[in-house]
Amino acid sequence: MISVEGVTKVFGRNTAVDNATFSVERPGMIGIIGRSGAGKSTFLRMMNRLTDATEGRLLFEGRDVLALKGAEKRAWQSQCAMIFQQFNLVPRMDVVSNVLHGLLNRRGTMATMFNLWPAADINRAIDILDRLGIAEQAPKRAEALSGGQQQRVAIARALMQDPKVILADEPIASLDPMNAQVVMDALRRIHDEDGRTVIANLHTLDTARRYCDRVIGMRGGRIVFDGTPDLLTTAAAREIYGADENFSESATSTSIEALEPETSADEAYAARLLTN
Numbered sequence: 499m500i501s502v503e504g505v506t507k508v509f510g511r512n513t514a515v516d517n518a519t520f521s522v523e524r525p526g527m528i529g530i531i532g533r534s535g536a537g538k539s540t541f542l543r544m545m546n547r548l549t550d551a552t553e554g555r556l557l558f559e560g561r562d563v564l565a566l567k568g569a570e571k572r573a574w575q576s577q578c579a580m581i582f583q584q585f586n587l588v589p590r591m592d593v594v595s596n597v598l599h600g601l602l603n604r605r606g607t608m609a610t611m612f613n614l615w616p617a618a619d620i621n622r623a624i625d626i627l628d629r630l631g632i633a634e635q636a637p638k639r640a641e642a643l644s645g646g647q648q649q650r651v652a653i654a655r656a657l658m659q660d661p662k663v664i665l666a667d668e669p670i671a672s673l674d675p676m677n678a679q680v681v682m683d684a685l686r687r688i689h690d691e692d693g694r695t696v697i698a699n700l701h702t703l704d705t706a707r708r709y710c711d712r713v714i715g716m717r718g719g720r721i722v723f724d725g726t727p728d729l730l731t732t733a734a735a736r737e738i739y740g741a742d743e744n745f746s747e748s749a750t751s752t753s754i755e756a757l758e759p760e761t762s763a764d765e766a767y768a769a770r771l772l773t774n
């Protein structure tokens with residue numbers, strides 16, 4: 499499905515991603531971990547064509563997406579949606595319009611400027627918000643929502659593109675543990691129910707272990723680990739993070755497990771997910 503072949507990115511004298519090679523045979527939930535500067539974001543940005551690779555090929559269903567240009571490149575970018583740590587919503591715009599912006603690649607500028615959306619698209623956007631447990635937020639401005647809700651709006655915007663792949667760059671790094679769990683559960687569910695591949699850069703080991711089928715560890719631009727979470731021992735983690743024997747897993751922990759359920763709408767949603 500995806501074949502990454504020697505993908506490399508050089509910035510001046512610094513090799514940010516060094517000969518990355520792996521393949522994804524079937525839709526999966528993949529976590530990329532590694533310390534700051536390991537090349538995780540650069541890799542996702544190359545995959546989404548936000549930045550050009552220096553070398554290598556990245557085949558998706560047989561086509562090298564790194565070589566696409568113009569309309570074909572934009573078509574790939576809509577098949578391969580991206581989610582960011584800072585949500586990247588338009589803060590003063592309402593939630594539904596933010597979600598509808600997932601269709602931007604496919605629409606004319608005039609219609610977008612005047613916020614003219616077909617009713618079918620608006621209904622679909624609301625259905626997606628509903629699926630993520632935030633339909634009642636639809637008319638609000640994005641900036642009025644909590645971080646966890648905003649990230650779910652960003653996921654809804656990604657789903658509006660009906661992507662085959664969702665790339666998430668530290669999707670929970672700005673969230674408290676409760677919201678982090680809601681957002682990770684949503685990504686996992688999208689993978690499980692829709693069969694979309696999710697590739698997420700994660701800054702904590704426990705999240706990668708808990709949510710992913712496969713973990714890729716990067717260090718200094720290179721892939722130094724690629725395996726199932728059960729192979730990700732403390733020794734393997736130490737190797738990825740380049741830490742000595744004083745390395746403590748708690749340093750990369752989000753303590754998602756230590757949550758106490760409460761009663762806000764978000765939390766009720768989280769509780770529902772947990773009992774399903």
Ligand SMILES: Nc1ncnc2c1ncn2[C@@H]1O[C@H](COP(=O)(O)OP(=O)(O)OP(=O)(O)O)[C@@H](O)[C@H]1O
Nearest residue numbers: 509512513514532533534535536537538539540541
């Ligand atoms: N636009 C750029 N110009 C020059 N160097 C860059 C650029 N973007 C990234 N780098 C460098 O490439 C390397 C990898 O950076 P990258 O942001 O991919 O790391 P990361 O694993 O995502 O780190 P973090 O966990 O801090 O987000 C770093 O050495 C970084 O300084």
Ligand SMILES: [Mg+2]
Nearest residue numbers: 538539540699
């Ligand atoms: Mg990064």
